[in-house]
Amino acid sequence: MADILYSQLCCYENLLRAFKKARKGKTTRDYVLEFERDLKENLLQLQLELLLHSYKPRPLQTFILRDPKTRKISKSSFRDRVVHHALCNIIAPLFEKEFIFDSFANRIGKGTLKAIQRYEAFCRKASRNCTQKVFVLKADIKKYFDNVSHRLLLKIISRKVKDQKVLWLIKIILSNYSAAEKNVGMPLGNLTSQFFANVFLNELDNFVKNTLQVKYYIRYVDDFVILHHSLELLRQYMKKIDTYLTENLELELHPNKTKIISSHKGIEFLGMKIFPHHKLLKGKNLRKFYRKLDVFYADYDLESVNYDLIYDSLEGWSAYAKNANTYKLKKRIMEGVEKKFVREISTKEVNRFTRNTQRKKIKAS
Numbered sequence: 001m002a003d004i005l006y007s008q009l010c011c012y013e014n015l016l017r018a019f020k021k022a023r024k025g026k027t028t029r030d031y032v033l034e035f036e037r038d039l040k041e042n043l044l045q046l047q048l049e050l051l052l053h054s055y056k057p058r059p060l061q062t063f064i065l066r067d068p069k070t071r072k073i074s075k076s077s078f079r080d081r082v083v084h085h086a087l088c089n090i091i092a093p094l095f096e097k098e099f100i101f102d103s104f105a106n107r108i109g110k111g112t113l114k115a116i117q118r119y120e121a122f123c124r125k126a127s128r129n130c131t132q133k134v135f136v137l138k139a140d141i142k143k144y145f146d147n148v149s150h151r152l153l154l155k156i157i158s159r160k161v162k163d164q165k166v167l168w169l170i171k172i173i174l175s176n177y178s179a180a181e182k183n184v185g186m187p188l189g190n191l192t193s194q195f196f197a198n199v200f201l202n203e204l205d206n207f208v209k210n211t212l213q214v215k216y217y218i219r220y221v222d223d224f225v226i227l228h229h230s231l232e233l234l235r236q237y238m239k240k241i242d243t244y245l246t247e248n249l250e251l252e253l254h255p256n257k258t259k260i261i262s263s264h265k266g267i268e269f270l271g272m273k274i275f276p277h278h279k280l281l282k283g284k285n286l287r288k289f290y291r292k293l294d295v296f297y298a299d300y301d302l303e304s305v306n307y308d309l310i311y312d313s314l315e316g317w318s319a320y321a322k323n324a325n326t327y328k329l330k331k332r333i334m335e336g337v338e339k340k341f342v343r344e345i346s347t348k349e350v351n352r353f354t355r356n357t358q359r360k361k362i363k364a365s
Contacts, residue, residue, distance in 0.1 A: 006165035009090045010050045015043045018085035022078065025312075031078045046079060053168065055083070057176040060187055074177060074187030084191045087169060092195060094160045099198060100205045105221040106194040112270045113323055115220050119227075119274060122216040123263055126227045130276045136267050137226040137234045140257035141201075141245065144222035145193065149250050150174050150183040153200050197221055200249065207244050212237060220270055227263070234260050272324055279324040286329075289317060293333075297340060311346035 008014060019039065023032045035042055049055035060074040076084065099107070104115035127134040153174070154167065161167060173192050179185030186193040201219065208214045208226070214237065216227035228234050238258065245251040266273045271285045296313070299305040314337060321330055 003163055003165055005090055005161065005163040006169075009086055009166065009169070010047055012043060012047060014086050014089055015047055015082065018082045018089055019043060021085045021089075022081045035078050035082075042079065043082075046082065050083070050169070053165075055169070055172065057083070057173060060176060062187075073189045075189050076176075076187075080176075081191065083169075084173065087166070087173070088191060088195050091157075091161055091166065095195075095199055095202070098160070099202055100209055102218045103198060103202065103205055103220075104218065106198060112220065113320065115218055116270055116272060116274065116279070116323065118218055119225060119267075119269060122218065122227050123274075123276060126216050126229060127263065127276070132229055134227055134229055134263040135231050135234055135260050136263050137228075137238055137260050138258070138267055138269065139224050139226075139238070139241070140254040141222040142252050142254040144251065145188050145197070146179055146185045147251055148184065148186050148196070148200055152249060153196055156199060156203065157196075194221075203249060204241070204245065207248075208237075208241065212240060223269070225267065225269060231260060271320070281321060281324050281326060281329075293337075300341075307341060307344040308346050310341070311344075 019035075023036070026032050046055070057080045058077040060076060062072060062074045064072055096107070102118060104110040104112070104118070123134060124130070126132075150171075154170065157170060158167060161170075170192075173190075174186065174196075175183075177185055177187045186196060198221075201222065204224075205217075205219060208217050208224075214226055214228075218225050226234060226237055228237075238253070238260070242253045245253065261267060263276060266275045266280075268274075268282055271282055273280045273282055292313070296305065296310045300307070300310065314334075318330065318334070
């Protein structure tokens, strides 16, 4: 019974499901096509390595991303990403039911837009429909991913996961990342890092909700907000949370990014500046989008990127931006995009047109 989780993790069906998740949105990438050419053989080889405990992740590919904040992104090889998905397929359901409702990162049915909508709902409730002043504790954990203790993380995970072979695999994945301090830190960019981030900070969530009895609290990875009409109470929360993080998770609040602000002045949260009656895109996020658009234009002219990829990216941005008060901005940007790609049509647009045509024929018959 003790090894049942690891058996489920290593089964061929789980590895195949993991492969399909890992390739999502990347089906045309060379490394995916190469793995897929000998799919069964590659999955069986992974299965054998996992069963024999001979599996070793390949070195991470690290690069610096400036958007405009400088971040070090470490990317695993595709075969290792398949293993990450296989692991999360099995252990994520064990933890999901433990997570609080208002943790919004990397969870099915959650995400940035749902978190923003929840913030707006909380703001309306806390202010009694904007008739009372509300303050917001906007907090950020200092260098969160670089400072997660492997020892504490494994201790938390082992409360739910008793299978020693699964714990062995988790240790192997964690040890593949080299940080300034040994046995500390997780790479930005890995599925497992995103999942472990939620598991680790679920400890904070429970402290805030159960010990401090905070009503209006939202967390997205290491960013979180607390709303209340009492400025003094929020100051107390900030001190108690910082103490809890230091003493229990070996983390600390970012001194420059943690502050208490009146909601009427606008709160910067998840790429938007949110006011009681409207939302704007943050200036640096908009500048980042313009830079990305310029890169798309240049790559398209050099024929190093196809229109399908550009369309998918623009569609995602448009869906996000429509949640802010950006009608005129979006119209101006999309007019420029349409002018640039006047002769192009994406595969997604063709498929959508085909489905609509078929529906009309069915209705007509």
